[in-house]
Amino acid sequence: xxxxxxxxxxxxxxxxxxxxxxxxxxxxxxxxxxxxxxxxxxxxxxxxxxxxxxxxxxxxxxxxxxxxxxxxxxxxxxxxxxxxxxxxxxxxxxxxxxxxxxxxxxxxxxxxxxxxxxxxxxxxxxxxxxxxxxxxxxxxxxxxxxxxxxxxxxxxxxxxxxxxxxxxxxxxxxxxxxxxxxxxxxxxxxxxxxxxxxxxxxxxxxxxxxxxxxxxxxxxxxxxxxxxxxxxxxxxxxxxxxxxxxxxxxxxxxxxxxxxxxxxxxxxxxxxxxxxxxxxxxxxxxxxxxxxxxxxxxxxxxxxxxxxxxxxxxxxxxxxxxxxxxxxxxxxxxxxxxxxxxxxxxxxxxxxxxxxxxxxxxxxxx
Numbered sequence: 481x482x483x484x485x486x487x488x489x490x491x492x493x494x495x496x497x498x499x500x501x502x503x504x505x506x507x508x509x510x511x512x513x514x515x516x517x518x519x520x521x522x523x524x525x526x527x528x529x530x531x532x533x534x535x536x537x538x539x540x541x542x543x544x545x546x547x548x549x550x551x552x553x554x555x556x557x558x559x560x561x562x563x564x565x566x567x568x569x570x571x572x573x574x575x576x577x578x579x580x581x582x583x584x585x586x587x588x589x590x591x592x593x594x595x596x597x598x599x600x601x602x603x604x605x606x607x608x609x610x611x612x613x614x615x616x617x618x619x620x621x622x623x624x625x626x627x628x629x630x631x632x633x634x635x636x637x638x639x640x641x642x643x644x645x646x647x648x649x650x651x652x653x654x655x656x657x658x659x660x661x662x663x664x665x666x667x668x669x670x671x672x673x674x675x676x677x678x679x680x681x682x683x684x685x686x687x688x689x690x691x692x693x694x695x696x697x698x699x700x701x702x703x704x705x706x707x708x709x710x711x712x713x714x715x716x717x718x719x720x721x722x723x724x725x726x727x728x729x730x731x732x733x734x735x736x737x738x739x740x741x742x743x744x745x746x747x748x749x750x751x752x753x754x755x756x757x758x759x760x761x762x763x764x765x766x767x768x769x770x771x772x773x774x775x776x777x778x779x780x781x782x783x784x785x786x787x788x789x790x791x792x793x794x795x796x797x798x799x800x801x802x803x804x805x806x807x808x809x810x811x812x813x814x815x816x817x818x819x820x821x822x823x824x825x826x827x828x829x830x831x832x833x834x835x836x837x838x839x840x841x842x843x844x845x846x
Contacts, residue, residue: 501531502534503538503551503552505552505554506523507539507555508539516729522842523538548573551575552575552846553575553845555577555579557580577609581607582615582635584623585603586600586624592665592753607624607628612629612841612844613631615633616634616760617634636828636830636838637824638830642737642767642768646740646769652685654739654741654742655688655741655742655743655745656765657670657745657747658736659690659761661692668696673797673799674721681720683718684807686720687721688722688741689722690739699713699715741769743770744762744772745773747794750777755778756778759828766817773789774790775791788816790805
């Protein structure tokens with residue numbers, strides 16, 4: 481692998497007429513959404529253009545503490561203490577450092593499970609050492625208390641990674657929520673309306689919880705001979721409410737496209753942490769042809785209510801009415817889905833002009 485990277489770099493030097501290229505290292509923090517949307521995808525979609533202008537961009541998971549050959553470095557979220565000390569060394573050598581933060585890690589709610597809440601020293605030290613802070617939203621930029629230069633780099637979707645959504649069938653009407661355990665409190669507001677609609681419509685609808693399900697919808701039973709318990713959705717729901725286990729991100733796009741949801745649900749409690757989140761879930765659902773219903777808070781201000789999505793107050797009755805309206809009006813939800821798809825293509829994709837925001841950010845490091 482190391483030999484391949486050296487050979488690749490040498491080939492680029494040859495192509496540039498022998499002139500030594502500037503080099504940027506972008507750390508890949510994980511194999512989940514953050515690692516792809518904030519590292520792998522930017523590298524994939526910016527590499528060729530940067531190379532033509534004399535800048536070599538490398539995205540990788542590992543960086544040894546002896547590695548100092550790059551001109552600029554991009555790191556992410558809460559670092560390990562050892563990495564913080566290495567960054568200090570890089571700064572002393574005149575290297576430029578950008579730190580990416582895609583959540584308000586200073587305002588994690590006490591009801592949200594997170595290991596990063598206990599690592600504030602390293603987070604604050606990273607911000608102190610960085611030349612630039614890269615964030616995903618305007619609200620997050622406003623929340624970070626620093627005099628460092630902040631760049632807002634939006635999450636973008638690769639339109640070419642998905643087949644263009646076709647017409648959805650009407651039986652059953654698939655309604656998707658997708659996420660992880662950090663959304664337990666967000667899910668509370670939609671339990672009652674979902675149960676009510678499932679009771680009214682039966683097998684005409686199919687609610688899918690992908691990755692996590694509300695605790696209120698589960699029943700628990702002890703595993704014989706142990707203190708452990710197993711859980712499942714309450715059997716009374718039948719096939720109108722179901723659960724799918726989460727998948728590694730590399731399989732996510734393919735499964736999402738095949739699932740073809742008609743309606744996507746995006747509930748968020750109105751709190752400072754959620755206010756700083758991005759509209760990424762809206763982008764993912766729109767690109768597979770879903771009409772979105774979202775909480776009326778900052779991350780979804782991009783939605784034009786009634787045109788390319790539905791915005792609702794965080795009350796069970798508002799959620800019930802919005803879901804029911806889209807179930808009963810297939811032409812309306814199809815029109816919203818088409819408008820949302822067009823918006824994502826034109827404003828929030830790697831194929832749009834928004835890509836230049838990332839290109840400019842990389843160039844500022846060399």
